[in-house]
Amino acid sequence: MNRNRLSIIVTSGIALFLATALWLDLIPRAHTVYSDTRLLMGTLVSISVWGHPKGKAETAMQKAFAEFARLEEVLSWQRPTSEVSQVNQVSRETWVSISTELGTLLQRGLLLGQRSEGAFSMALQPLTQLWGFSSEHQDEKPPAKEKLDRWLRLYPTVDAIRLMQKEDKSFHVQLANSAVGLDLGALGKGYAIDQAISVLRKEGIANAIVDAGGDLRVIGSKGSNPWRIGLQNPRQKDQIISMSQLRGDIAMMTSGDYERFFLLENIRYHHILDPKTAEPARTGLSSVSVQGKNAAEINGLSTAIFVLGVEKGLRLLKQYPGSEALLISEKGEPTRTPAFIADWLQEPIKQ
Amino acid sequence: MARRLFSKSLYYSLHEATSYLDRLTILLCFMAIIGITATFMLQPHGNQAVVTLDNNLINTISLEKDAHYYVNGHLGPVRVEVKNQQIRIVEYDSPRMIGTRTGWVQHNGAITACLPCGVVIRVLGNQEDNSVNYDSIAR
CATH class of the missing domain: 2.60.320.10 (N-utilization substance G protein NusG, insert domain)
Structure with missing residues (x-):
């Protein structure tokens, strides 16, 4: 076979091989993001994967969703069979043995509770129920003042949740009284995002976003481009006020008064409750976004900063090196730490 | 026909370098590539x-x-x-x-x-x- 003949046949063979590989999705197509969404933990969870073949991306996403579903069964107090529900159901005088996973998460939350001087609490399930923010039919008026006062009298400012780790490393928990119940909403979603990212990595995924109702963590990038994250205007849902171009490994969690709320006589009643007043936190903020490495940690941190307000909140932030924040006041004024990644697009609409 | 599509020199060099079976293989390869590409282009989306x-x-x-x-x-x-x-x-x-x-x-x-x-x-x-x-x- 002469040289020309060989090169023509080899070229045709390579072209056919490449076309077939593309057809079978063995070669990741440029600019292709595979994504899927599930209704989990009471919110929409979306996973997007870039730069991997479709089959691999889909298998990894299914496994990550399965991890979310597993954690919902552990952490959600609204699921009667969950581990958290079982803790909430038992007598307040007894110690309850819990899994290492739940124990470790409670440990992290209790540390944040201490550092925030009680502004962050995982013990507010009875108060959340009183306000009804978690129920399917929101009763759009505040609970009776007597009920809130009774809760405030009962709720212990220290040791609401008692956690013990025995020598054999097993965890045990005890709740102080009937005003206390586990609600890991401000920590659990971030933890589930972290775990989903771990699953994706184990499956060999290097570029992805896991987004649970607007709280997210990214890994990698989209080739030479970063992931583009828009931040919603707290007072106008279809307006984006800033764009964060994220790459590498970074989480961004947001707490705001505009996702679950009702308005009564021009007063906004939202779901971020202050354990010191038993009412929605009123520190003049409408939104707090925190960026950092660990989604679970900054999930709780954004809630704590919202409850504490600008000054105390930024003091708390300093105890978490590597975390950055963007705070937007009810009047639309932003306060931003120097390394918070965002390109400002427009001023938030002022009230 | 083929002589009209390609320049004479390219036609003759291809013709001399390949047998009838080679040319048939190349033709089938390119038809397969066109078919695969068409499958992509005609994929329905967004409807x-x-x-x-x-x-x-x-x-x-x-x-x-x-x-x-x-x-x-x-x-x-x-x-x-x-x-x-x-x-x-x-x-x-x-x-x-x-x-x-x-x-x-x-x-x-x-x-x-x-x-x-x-x-x-x-x-x-x-x-x-x-x-x-x-x-x-x-x-």
Whole structure:
């Protein structure tokens, strides 16, 4: 076979091989993001994967969703069979043995509770129920003042949740009284995002976003481009006020008064409750976004900063090196730490 | 015919370098490539939406024809409207009703949902639409 003949046949063979590989999705197509969404933990969870073949991306996403579903069964107090529900159901005088996973998460939350001087609490399930923010039919008026006062009298400012780790490393928990119940909403979603990212990595995924109702963590990038994250205007849902171009490994969690709320006589009643007043936190903020490495940690941190307000909140932030924040006041004024990644697009609409 | 398509020198060099069987193989290769490319180009996207209840597929809706449907959600029937190749959930109005607040959607991968109802609608297919500016919205 002469040289020309060989090169023509080899070229045709390579072209056919490449076309077939593309057809079978063995070669990741440029600019292709595979994504899927599930209704989990009471919110929409979306996973997007870039730069991997479709089959691999889909298998990894299914496994990550399965991890979310597993954690919902552990952490959600609204699921009667969950581990958290079982803790909430038992007598307040007894110690309850819990899994290492739940124990470790409670440990992290209790540390944040201490550092925030009680502004962050995982013990507010009875108060959340009183306000009804978690129920399917929101009763759009505040609970009776007597009920809130009774809760405030009962709720212990220290040791609401008692956690013990025995020598054999097993965890045990005890709740102080009937005003206390586990609600890991401000920590659990971030933890589930972290775990989903771990699953994706184990499956060999290097570029992805896991987004649970607007709280997210990214890994990698989209080739030479970063992931583009828009931040919603707290007072106008279809307006984006800033764009964060994220790459590498970074989480961004947001707490705001505009996702679950009702308005009564021009007063906004939202779901971020202050354990010191038993009412929605009123520190003049409408939104707090925190960026950092660990989604679970900054999930709780954004809630704590919202409850504490600008000054105390930024003091708390300093105890978490590597975390950055963007705070937007009810009047639309932003306060931003120097390394918070965002390109400002427009001023938030002022009230 | 082939002599008209290619220059004479290229035609003769190809002709001399290959046998009849080689040329047939090359022709089949290129026909296969054209066929595979056409399969990609003709893939339908963005003209259907899937409706799920508690993450289980219950219906696939065409966006080609204006219509309305009812889905039995946890809080009762949810009305779904299709108009001008867009789709939306209507009728409920509550802070938690993401579907109601989302309005019309039409891009590939766009989602509208009624969370308490357990109903999620997603426009097919699953590839990114470059007309959407953000990969995620923090809120």
